[in-house]
Each structure stands twice: as C-alpha cells, then as structure tokens.
Amino acid sequence: MTSRRLRILYVDESNAVGGAEKYLKMVLGYFSRFHDTYLSHPDDDAHSRFYAELPTAFIPCRPEHYRRPAALFRHYLKIFRTLRPDMIHANLPDPSSCRTALAAAFCAGTPAVTVTNHLPNLTYPRSWRGKLVGKSMWDWFVWRIVFGIVDTSIVVSKASARSLESNYPAEKDKICCIYNGVDIARFNFGDTGQARRVRSDFGVADDAVLFCSIGRLEQQKGYEYLLSAMQQLVARHPHVKLLLIGDGTLLRELKTLALQLGIEGQVIFAGARSDIPELLSASDIYVNSSLFEGLPFSILEAMAAGLPIIATGVDGNREIVVDGETGVLVRPRDPDNLAQEMRNLVEAPERRAAIGRNARELVVRQYSQESMFRETENLYRRLTEPRGADAASGLRPVKE
Incomplete structure (x- = not known):
C-alpha cells in the first residue's frame, strides 16, 4: 500500500453495466479498504443496484446532466472543489467518456489524473471535413486537450495500447498496460452435483455438450454469427445447447433470429x-464471437x-487465447469457421479437456486479481508521491 491514505474519486459515465463497470467495481x-474512495455514477436503478454493496461514498449524477455539458461541468467542478481529491480515476467504456x-x-487543480481506457480501438467520430484529411480536426483538437490533462492512460492489453497510440494523441510513455485479473478462488469447483443441478434447471441433459457465452446482447458481441454457426452445428449434433448469459437491446431480435x-x-x-461461477461449472465449452474487445473478463x-x-482473433483475445493450447481462434464475422471449430471440440472430448486445463493454468499464472491490484497500486503511488520517492513503482512498459 501507499505510504499515506489517498482520497480518490472514481468516475463512471456509462449508459449500461458491462465488463468495464465490472472492472471498476472490482x-x-x-x-476502498485502504483509501478514502468516492464514486460519481449515473443516478439510475441499474448503476445504483450494481454498485450498492461497495464500501464507498456515492455521488450520483442526474441523467439529464450528461446531456447538458455546462451543467455536467458545474457538477464535477463542485465535487472536486469540495472533496479536493488526491486523484481522479475515470473509467472509460469508450474513449469519449468522462471528458467533462x-x-x-x-x-480544480486535481494533482493526479488517470483513466482506464477499455476500448481505444473505437475511433473518434469524424466530420465531413475531417474525412477529407482522414481525421476530424475538431475531434483531434479536443483529444489533444484531453490527453494533455491525463497523467496516465491504463489499458488492459497490448493490443489496446497500440490502438490508443494509433487512434488518439496519446504519448507512449503515458500508457500503462495492466491486464485484467480474476478471483481464481471463485472458480475452484469440487461439487459436481452443483453442475448437474444447473443443467437440470435449464433442461440440459448430462450427456449434452453445453456451449456458454457471456456478454451484453449488443452489436459488438456478434451474436448473430454465433446463432448462424449454431444452426450449422445442430444439423450434425442436434443435442448441443447454447447458454447465452446477458441482457441488452438485441434480446428480442436475437430470439426472433433463433x-x-x-x-x-x-x-x-x-x-x-450473478451466479457466473455456477453457470460456468455446468458448461463444457466457452465461445466468444465478438467483433472487437479489450481484454474480456468473461x-x-x-x-x-x-x-x-x-474466440474471435480480435484485439486482446489474441493475448489470452493461445491458439491450439488454451483455446481456438476463429475469424470474426465468419459463422462457417466458427461452426467448424465448435464441431471439432464437440467431437474431441479429450482434446477440449486438455485445452481447458491449459487455460486454467495460464490464468492462475498470469491473470490473477492480486496482480492487477498490485500494479494499479504501484501506479497510484507513482502518480501521488513526490517525484523520485519510489523509482521502483513506475509504469509497466508496453512491449511489442
């Protein structure tokens, strides 16, 4: 921990709860156990319920403020001048979030400013004039100001670091790669009866192969391609099942497509x-059909x-899924390729068991929650302690 207790303001401006918000909650x-923490978030039921159990001070922001930049600016300025935080940590589900x-x-003169940029592969909006030169000059001007304010941009994968540097005016020495981590203990399964109960609740036979996919039902996740692949797979293996966990604006459309x-x-x-470990314990194969990603917790x-x-071979997926060892990479937007690899694993139970063991070993070794917290704490120390106070706590370099 740092040598002193910090006052940290976290900011969430998301319009839905997903992986980026899960990161912030973790x-x-x-x-909150070691510092005085505050969270500004949209004042709606979804966010309030999601964050309710956290031992932090909440500062809800009225939804209409997000549509009125001047009112939003006054809201934040009042918070900063009242709290006088040592640091702001803004959580960006997309790069345009939290600019105000x-x-x-x-x-307000806040001493340290950091952001976690989950999807820098999303490019900024481009005006018709900007398209003539390949960039929006207005957007570029705004982003030059924003990135001048930010001391450090946390990214969750090396692919995201490259995207941030190429898509935005971010200086390389201000980019810090800290991989997402998971609580390994939550996924230590010993009760096989639990898996049978879950499968029974969903009407899945013990001998059926159950695919699982977790995510918001939105365009990014490419679920239309997954359903198309399932159609091909079912023609050969009619007893396979697909468990889709999540909600979103495409629910009705995807049900209609199925x-x-x-x-x-x-x-x-x-x-x-909320019972993700139990649902995964009942599953046989995990499938990700996303069109783009950061580094998915799922x-x-x-x-x-x-x-x-x-998983599709996009962005951070390629860093955690070692093709042929911890999983199989497929082309995005290619249901034929996806169906073929799904069928290959259905027909090779020993191979999928070996790949599953390799996958768990990799996560235990490299993607623990403890590692993520330790590296984030090191960054906080570097940004808030006097320059040179702790040279050993610098940024994690981004290596190609």
Missing part, C-alpha cells in the same frame, strides 16, 4: 445473472473455470 471493492470530468479536474433459424430449442437466453473467468475457449 477496483473500488479493493481500494477530466476538464473539471484540470480546472426462431427463424429453427434453433430456438437449442438456445437458452438466461438473461443477466473469457478470463471461463478459463479460470477450466473451460476450453473458442
């Missing part, structure tokens, strides 16, 4: 769930549960 749950909070932090494909009996829409948790992974 970080807050840990650092960062500007207010600068105007019906049109004739696989409504093989696809289980489980909705948003894949890390499935690996911790000892499941073989089938």
